[in-house]
Amino acid sequence: MAANGTGNGNQEFSFKNVAAAGNGLARIQTHKKQNGICHDDSSPPVKAQTIDELHSLQKKKSAPTTPIKGTQGAFATISEEERQKQQLQSISASLASLTRETGPKVVKGDPARKSETPRVAHEHHYTPAISISDSALKFTHILYNLSPAELYEQAIKYEHGSFITSNGALATLSGAKAGRSPRDKRVVRDETTENELWWEKGSPNIEMDEHTFLVNRERAVDYLNSLDKVYVNDQFLNWDPEHRIKVRIVSARAYHSLFMHNMCIRPTAEELENFGTPDFTIYNAGQFPCNRYTHYMTSSTSVDLNLARREMVILxxxxxxxxxxxxxxxMHYLMPKRQILSLHSGCNMGKDGDVALFFGLSGTGKTTLSTDHNRYLIGDDEHCWSENGVSNIEGGCYAKCIDLSGEKEPDIWNAIKFGTVLENVVFDEHTREVDYSDKSVTENTRAAYPIEYIPNAKIPCVGPHPKNVILLACDAFGVLPPVSKLSLAQTMYHFISGYTALVAGTEDGIKEPQATFSACFGAAFIMLHPTKYAAMLAEKMSKHGATGWLVNTGWSGGSYGSGNRIKLAHTRKIIDAIHSGSLLRANYTKTEVFGLEIPTEIEGVPSQILDSMNTWSDKNAYKDTLLKLAESDREKHLAYACSRKFKGFSLSLSDFSQRKGCCRNKRFRSFCVLCLLSN
Ligand SMILES: Nc1ncnc2c1ncn2[C@@H]1O[C@H](COP(=O)(O)OP(=O)(O)O)[C@@H](O)[C@H]1O
Ligand SMILES: C=C(OP(=O)(O)O)C(=O)O
Ligand SMILES: [Ca+2]
Ligand SMILES: [Mn+2]
Structure with a gap:
């Protein structure tokens, strides 16, 4: 039990005994000063009398990077105290129950650090004099826009499965779900959205009513307020200053707060001072299930969007x-209202200012191919195309990291460092080295990092009008050529059809690549009818003279299971040739069925792979597979044509580009792919 005991039964052993025996280590000699005081080294002592004082020296108050101006024009700014009060009032209002008190008593700071909270708590609380529920008696502690370092500490202290990996990233687990749950997404259908949104078959918008939304909102808010503390992030979306959106994210996990810190645009200290009321709020109560007795709920998961209230609830x-x-x-709802096209695409820019867009469903290569050491990265996933050019919606990137390697993807590899969130990866328990090939938790392992972690990021993340529009299709059938040049009509056709494969993991339940048709290469996220976005794209592409390309980043030489995925190195060479303009000047031949223009030669790519038919050993199997794909494609388009005549007919690509057989029925015109092209 004794502190200096050896614990092995040898009660005799101690350093004192060794020294006394005269055969141990020599005594340490210290310099004796004249006054007789010993010093064990020569460095000056710390400026503290007590341990507490020492600790208080360690941290200094953080000051805004931009000094806050004393006056703004003719108006004097509000006092610091008043500003703090307004900020807390705004957060309290966000967290308010809609059926009980006006808002919880909120206090900034970590409840674990008791000394920090009472003073503020006393000054600001926003409940009526008489509390009518127990929840009104407790404080909700707010951890407001914490820094990555603070969030690391919170995660490691309080969240199971949080670790620092050897590269400095924060490894976390997302729990039972490691991908999105599109079947659990609900959108409030009210008088406005009824007419504005796309609700028909094929739409991602599954309806819910306002009342049910409020039931779920109350559930989320009550859950959040029942916790010791919640995280609040106030941030921005869209680098175009004219169309910037203020978002607030209320969440229960440091992981979620750090993720959004990385993914949204980070306000400067001054922008945060003047943040005011958010335009949109997320309540993320993801640890808590929804109640399946609630109307419209078909599982324990619910992701609910209310556009009128500008709120989203996650359960x-x-x-x-x-x-x-x-x-x-x-953004897919708000931006088109302002004549701005929202794009599920990556975006980068060459040294001469040539911008390329990379459209693609999850896992098709937007992040991988827009992150290019020879070009400026504008963004990897979500953009806007307005009269001013392109702008990134986000402030960070979200890279898939299954089989990530430093050789193949150096910039993404190096971005995984302190501040980066690493989701669901497996690492060595001792060295904390990540094994990117390990799919034990999920195939959808991810890294979320701020965009400036990519050395050649273009900050601010905006650029001129695109020159190339690249449609990435991860073809699980293995019949699409590695690259083809598209006419404007073909670009629209493929944009609306959105043929690609859903890759494993990104959506709940997907275990292997599965063919899908995802309108606008992001049907899960669009809010309006696909032709609305397509019409805007066609208009912008023709106005700015952009060229469309279809790039297959999926299989070749056979379908998934028998063929192989096209080598990333080859795809990169293809993309290089698009950027440089050399592919535009190449010689082309036409393929059967889809009538795609394929180049005969590309530097650095074996010519025999450019026509996918050559890569298949069984030519009949190739033809059958190609026809099967074309048939599904046609069926998809029939759903978007205004003419009822098309029922039972088949529509080929040449009909499409000549708009043959279109009835031009006024009532359906705005939803018709054929009418669209005749405008
Ligand atoms: N030929 C290829 N082109 C692009 N990506 C490829 C290719 N072959 C394999 N991949 C892999 O596919 C994944 C593409 O994912 P990612 O770029 O994150 O897609 P997205 O950003 O569109 O969701 C990466 O893991 C990448 O390494
Ligand atoms: C994050 C996602 O998309 P992406 O793979 O396109 O980045 C997703 O689909 O959940
Ligand atoms: Ca028509
Ligand atoms: Mn991506």
Missing amino acids: GTQYAGEMKKGLFSV
């Missing part, structure tokens, strides 16, 4: 991608 899933893609859906 029953901790997958962080729901927040980022939820906000993307909101």
